[in-house]
Amino acid sequence: MRALLCRLPPLLALLALSLTAVAADWKQGRASYYGTDGWSIHKGNCGFGYISQDQPAGWDVAALSDQFPNFAGSCGRCYEVKCDSRWVKDGYGASFDRTHVCYDPSASLLLRIVDSCPCNYPSNWYSNKRWCCGDADHMDISIWAFEKLADKKWGVIPIQYREVPCSYQPPKPAPAISNPTPGEYWSQTDNFMQTGDMSTPKIWNYQQADKMVQGWQFGDPTGSSSARASSSASSSASPANTGSSSGDKGTVFSGSLQNGWWDASYNAKVSWQAGNFGSSGGNVVCADLYGSGALAVSHSQGGFQGAGGLEFWMKTDGGRPQVTINIGGGSRYCTPKPLGQLSVLESRGSYSKFALSLGELGGSYTSFQGCGGNGWWDLTTIELKSTIGSTQTVCLDSIRLLPGSSSSRRRSS
Structure with a gap:
């Protein structure tokens, strides 16, 4: 030049x-x-x-x-x-x-x-x-x-x-x-x-x-006056192989199974009342997974309505369990996501918080409509499945479905 x-x-x-x-x-x-x-x-x-x-x-x-x-x-x-x-x-x-x-x-x-x-x-x-x-x-x-x-x-x-x-x-x-x-x-x-x-x-x-002004005050990027915050999850300690009611309809497990979810685990020994040693001192669920066993929960059809993501707290002080996260309905499942590919979003004591978009399991990640041949209405099950032949123990403090959206800015996608 x-x-x-x-x-x-x-x-x-x-x-x-x-x-x-x-x-x-x-x-x-x-x-x-x-x-x-x-x-x-x-x-x-x-x-x-x-x-x-x-x-x-x-x-x-x-x-x-x-x-x-x-x-x-x-x-x-x-x-x-x-x-x-x-x-x-x-x-x-x-x-x-x-x-x-x-x-x-x-x-x-x-x-x-x-x-x-x-x-x-x-x-x-x-x-x-x-x-x-x-x-x-x-x-x-x-x-x-x-x-x-x-x-x-x-x-x-x-x-x-x-x-x-x-x-x-x-x-x-x-x-x-x-x-x-x-x-x-x-x-x-x-x-x-x-x-x-x-x-x-x-x-x-x-x-x-x-x-024609935004719902929060000018210059306030927190959206405090228009935020659609979810109510906190209940931590009832009722017997937990059937779901009790929670103020947050996205809650799957928080102290007990919530909102109509039930135990669907297989090749596993599950304790839904494992003790009050969660990230905030609440009850946790622990499972011994045998071979290809899974800690799993199910809901009737429609349980995934409006969902776009999945969040859970898992005990990781002994290392991350070797499991995949997946969802499905009937005999059709989506594409499993290895836990090792997820980033830790927050740590509290011996627990770590993870989250993923349901679109990462298949389908659209911007506006989740289903995956694995199932529409969202047909999806009924969330599972954490072992990927090793030997027995391993997993403990979770909470499981939540996050709301979905076609927008990335202020609603989950």
């Missing part, structure tokens, strides 16, 4: 240097999408209110991870973004092949920041820690921007990005698809803000501007 510039007129040489600097400015990141799942682009905590399509970037907007470089003061900032053909990982280490999903890796679009994606979001901790805790530079972009870059079925894509002025025009704009997702509009009725109803088109009415 240096020899070539010596032969160029000064103006062209300056232009070449400028283009070289811009090209070197691209950074790698990751993008998921939101906008039609109850998390409206018009309610971002930047407080911009309704976003009209003639504003800078229109509906091509994003929520920025609060671990993103230069996150502070990002409201209103603009980025040029393009799809990047490569593998991508989530925050728990799972890898996804996205080498062939980009419509055109050379096409880009302008994104404006209107919201945030907080790493610490207790009511949706699994999903937010999966994407927004800094393992990658992550943007939750609007579905209308996402579907210009790749099919929305992929859920998450690798991207390249760089900060640009909001007046910037990409040299090769990513075109809108022929049948884009229907948009959100506003009318004089209040049902959109109060219920999120988008069943009919709505037209913007400027008299409603003061109501």
Whole structure:
């Protein structure tokens, strides 16, 4: 390049240097999408209110991870973004092949920041820690921007990005698809803000501007006033081979089996009242697994309704048990996940907390509908199965199904 510039007129040489600097400015990141799942682009905590399509970037907007470089003061900032053909990982280490999903890796679009994606979001901790805790530079972009870059079925894509002025025009704009997702509009009725109803088109009415604000206060990324936190799980010590009732409908085991779940273990000696030595001093379940035995629980059909993930606390002070985690229904099971492939999310005493998306066992990880030939309605069983020939002991403090979503930002996926 240096020899070539010596032969160029000064103006062209300056232009070449400028283009070289811009090209070197691209950074790698990751993008998921939101906008039609109850998390409206018009309610971002930047407080911009309704976003009209003639504003800078229109509906091509994003929520920025609060671990993103230069996150502070990002409201209103603009980025040029393009799809990047490569593998991508989530925050728990799972890898996804996205080498062939980009419509055109050379096409880009302008994104404006209107919201945030907080790493610490207790009511949706699994999903937010999966994407927004800094393992990658992550943007939750609007579905209308996402579907210009790749099919929305992929859920998450690798991207390249760089900060640009909001007046910037990409040299090769990513075109809108022929049948884009229907948009959100506003009318004089209040049902959109109060219920999120988008069943009919709505037209913007400027008299409603003061109501088009996110459900939590401006600048508060915790979502404290709108968080849909689950009630705490019951720790009843009732006999536990049948499920008692819990305030948290996702609870499978907490001191006892809950919400209609029952023991379905096989080739195992199980004690559902093993003693009060759990991570918080509550009762635990322990099982001696013989050969290919499993600690398993079952529910009638429909027990997985709305589920998108699985969380459990396991005793690991003597090393991780050599087991796989799986779900199934009838004689059909999904793809087992070795415990050794899961990251420890938290440790407390001799116990470690693990979690995984049900999509990691097969099917869609963005909006779980079933796996192994079973729809979600047909799934009935959760099992932790031994992978060694000798006897081993496993102890669990709690088991919960986590809520599922098509959005990665504030609900589990």
